[in-house]
Amino acid sequence: MFISRVQGFRSSLQTIKRGSRYISVKSSNDKPYNSSQKGCSKGALSVKGVSSIKSNIDYCYQHNLSVIPQGGNTNLVESATPVQHSSPLYLMGQDSSDLSVDVKNKVITADAGATILDIQQKAQDYNLRFDLDFGSKGTATIGGALATNAGGMRNRISDLVVSMAGVTGNQDYLQQNITERPTIKNSVLPDKQYSWLGSQGYFGFIHHCQLLLKEPSQQEITLLLGFGSLSDSLRWLGRIRQPSLSLAELISKQALSAAELRPFSKGYDYYLLCQFQQSQLESTWTDQLLESVMFWIAKHNLDADVIITQSDVQTQQLLAARESISDQLRSLARSNGQSLLGLDLQIPNHNLHLFMTKASQLATDFWGARPFPFGHCAQHPHYTTVHFNCLIEDSNKEFDRFYIQKDPLLTSFVNQADSAKTLSQFLVWFSHYLNGAHSSEHGGLGSRHLDHTVRYSNKELLDHFVAQKMLHDPNHIFQRDRWNQFLDLYQRRFDSY
Template sequence: MPSSTADILAQLTGLVGPAAVIGAPEQMGNYLNEPRKRFHKGAVAVVLPSSVAEVQAIVRWANEHGVGLIPQGGNTGLVGAQVPLRGDEVIISLTRLDTIRSVDPAAGTMTAEAGVILENAHKAAEAQGTIFPLWLASQGSARVGGLLSSNAGGVNVLTYGNARELTMGVEAVLADGRLYQGLNSLKKDNTGYDLKDLLVGAEGTLGIITAATLKLFPKPEDYETCIVNIASPDAARTLFQLLRERLGGRLNAFEIVPALGLDMQLRHAMLDRDPTAGPSPWYALIEISRMAGGQAGLLQAAIETAFERQLIDNAVLAESLSDRTRMWAFREQMSEVQSKEGASIKHDVSVPIAAVPQLIAEGSAAAERLFPGIRPVPFGHMGDGNIHFNFSQPVGADPKTFMAQADEKLHEAIYEIVLKLGGSVSAEHGIGQLKIDLLRQVKDPVALDMMRAIKTALDPRNILNPGKMLP
C-alpha cells in the first residue's frame, strides 16, 4: 500500500484530477452515511471517475498497490456492502457514470451505465412506450450498478424476476483493470460460462459493473389493483395459489401487510385516508396488468371467486390512479413507519411459499416468548416467499435497552426457524458486512469454498470490496 493517506490522495488525483477526489472526512458524509446508520468506519478517500477508462485506471492502480476499493452507487444498500469495513479503503463512486447509452424498444433493451438512477431508467423506458419493471422503495436514489450488484428484488418479481433476470449482459472492470465486455442484446447465448450472473449479485467483489444491458417490456395498457381483507397468512397462501392458477404471469404483485402496519401509518398521518375496506387482521395488496386489447376485470372476477370460496372477507379495488398510488404508498411506507415507532429489528428472509404461514406463526410466537409485548410486523413479498420479518419494540420500552437485549437473541430465534423451513437468511438485501458472520454459520461450507476459490481466481490481491460477502 502507499505509505500514507496523502500518497493515496496524490496518486488518485494524478489519475482522475482533483475535482474527482474527496479526501476531507467532513466532505464524505453522503458516501459514508448509509440508510440505517449501522456502520461508522471512515474511508481514506472517495474517488468519482467520469468514464470507464478512469475506472480502469483506478482499479489498475489499486491492484498494483494493494488498496481496497469499495464500489458504490446510490448508497441505499441495507447490509453495509457499499461502505467501509476496515477504514483503509477507497470508495469508488460510480455516480458520474450516469449515461443511458441506448434505448431500443424494438429489441426490448436499454444499455445504462452503473450510475444511472433507477427512476431515470424508468423514465427513459417509458418515453419509448416500454417499462423497466424493477420497482422498489428506494428507486429515486438507487443506481443501476448497486441494484445489479445486490441483485435487487422489489415488488414485481412475480412477473418479471429480480435484477439478475432483468439483466441481459454487463460490462465490468476486473481486478486487474481489464474490461469485461459482456453487454449484449441476445435472448440466447450459450458460448461459455454464465459470467453475467456471477457478476450480478457479487456485491462488487468480483468486478466493478460499469454498465448493463437491461430488459424492457411492453408497457401494459392498464393495471388492476386491490387490497383484500384476509384472516391469516394461511388464507393468503391459498388465495395466492388460486390467483396464480387463474392469472399465471399476469399476477404482478402479491404483498401482505398486518393490521399493525395500517394502524401505525394512520396514527402517524402517513396516509390521507385508509386505503383498505376496513379493519382486518391482515391485508393483501394484489396487482395485475392488462396488455392492449386484453380483457378487463380479470382481477375482480378472480376476487369474486375468492369471496365465494370464503378466502377473503372484504376487498376494495382501486378506481383511480390516486387510489392505486395510495395502496402502494401503504405498502412502500412499511419500513419508514417503523422508524417512528421506536427501535425495530429486521429480518429479510425467504422460505418456500407454502411455509410462509408457519414462518410467521412460529417467528411471532418465539419473539413474544423472548420479549413479551414485542410487536411483530411481518410484511412483504408473499408471492416470492420473501417476508420482511420486522419487529417493533414494545410500546413504551427504552429503544437502546430493547436493542441491547433483543437484537442478537431475536436474530437467532428467527434465523433458526427460517433455516428449519429450508429458507434463506438474506432474500434480497444481500450479505455485505452485516451478515458475514451469519453466512459463515449457515451456508453450506462447500458453497463457501467454491465462492472463495472463485474470488481468489478473479481477484487474487483481494482489492475488490475486501471483506464483504465472503466470510
C-alpha cells in the same frame, strides 16, 4: 451524482494529481444508513468511464489499497462501507448516470450510477416501463441493484438484465451477456454463471448494463383484498397464482397501518395487493375476475373484502403506499426512540404460514417486539421474500446496561436481553430451519450477514464464491477486509472437520 447523492460526505474535495491522471477524493464520514465506517476510509473515489476505473484500480494496486464500490448505500447490511478498523481503502462510486433507450428492442443502456428512479423516468419518456420497484429506488443505483440481485414487487433484477459490464480487480473489462436465465434466487452469494449478479462489490466495479423494458399494459387489474386470517389470504393466493399474476404483496395489518392506509371500513388481519395482466383482455374480464373473487369469498364464508382500482391514479396510490412502508417504519422508530430490526428473509411458500405466525408470536411474547411483516409473493413461484420488520424498545438496552450487567445472577441473560441481536439471530435460524435463506435481497456478504452466510451456506456454494474471487480479484483489491473476515469464518467452520 455519487458524491452529492450520498449525504453525509463532509469536508472539501481534494484532488490528487498523479502525472497526467487525476484521482478525485473526498473524505468520507457518516452515511445515511450505516455508521460503522466513520473515519475508516481514506476517501471516496469518483469514477467516470472504464479507463478511469482501471486507473483507480491500478493506483490502489500500486499502493496496496483496497476499494469498496458504493452506489446509493441503501443496502442495510453494511456492505458498501468500511468495516471497523479497516485497512486503508477508498469508497468507489460512479460520477455519471447516462441512459439511452433502444425503443425497437425495448432495452435501456444505463451507467451503473443511474438510480432505479432515473431509469423508470427515462423509460416513461418512451412510454415504456422498468419493472423494479422498491422503497429506496430514488437513491439506490442500478449497479447496487445488480450487485445485490435486488428484487421489487414484481421481479428481481435477474429477470430484467440483458447484459452487464465492468472492470474486475484484475483490471480486466468483463462483459456478461445473459443467454440463459440466471439461477440465482436470493442475494446471499453471487450467481454461479453471471458473477456480476449478486457480486456485492467483491469482484470489481460494475460500470454499465442493459435492461429490459416493457410496454405499459393497458390490460391490468389491481385488487386489494382484506382477510380475517393469514391462512385465508394464503389459500386465496395459492388459488390465483397463475402467469397473469404480475404482482402479489402480502401485507400484515401492522405494516399497512404504517403506510397510513385505511382501505376498508373495518380492519383485517392480512391484506393482499395483487395485479393481473392479460394480453388479450376481453371487456368482461374484470367483471369475471371480480365475480369469481366474490363467489369464492361467499362460498367459503370468508371474513374478507375486496376493492378494485378504477383508475391508474388509484393504482399508483396503492403501490406508493405499499412502497412507503419501510420508510414509514424508519420514521416511526425514530420518533418513538425505538430500534428497527429489518430482515429480508426468503421463505418457501409451503412454510410461509408457519414462519409468519410463529415468528410474529415469538417476537411479541418473548422479546416484546412489535412485528410489521410484509412480503413479495410474485417474484418467485416457490419462495416469498419476507420483510420481517420489528420495532424494539430501546429501553431494553438501558436495562441491559444498568441492571443486567451489574448483577451476576442476570449475566446469563445479557445476550438474551440484547433484544435486536437475539431476535435477529433467532429469525435467521428459523428461516434456515424452514429451508429458507437469511438474505433474500439486501446481500449476504455484508458485515451484518457474513457470519450467517458462512454458517448456513453449503460448502459447494462457498467454494464456488472463493474460486470466483480468486479468478476476478486475486490481489483482493475489492472488499479486502470483509474478504479476510469471510476467510477467517470459513476456516473456523471447516477446519473443525
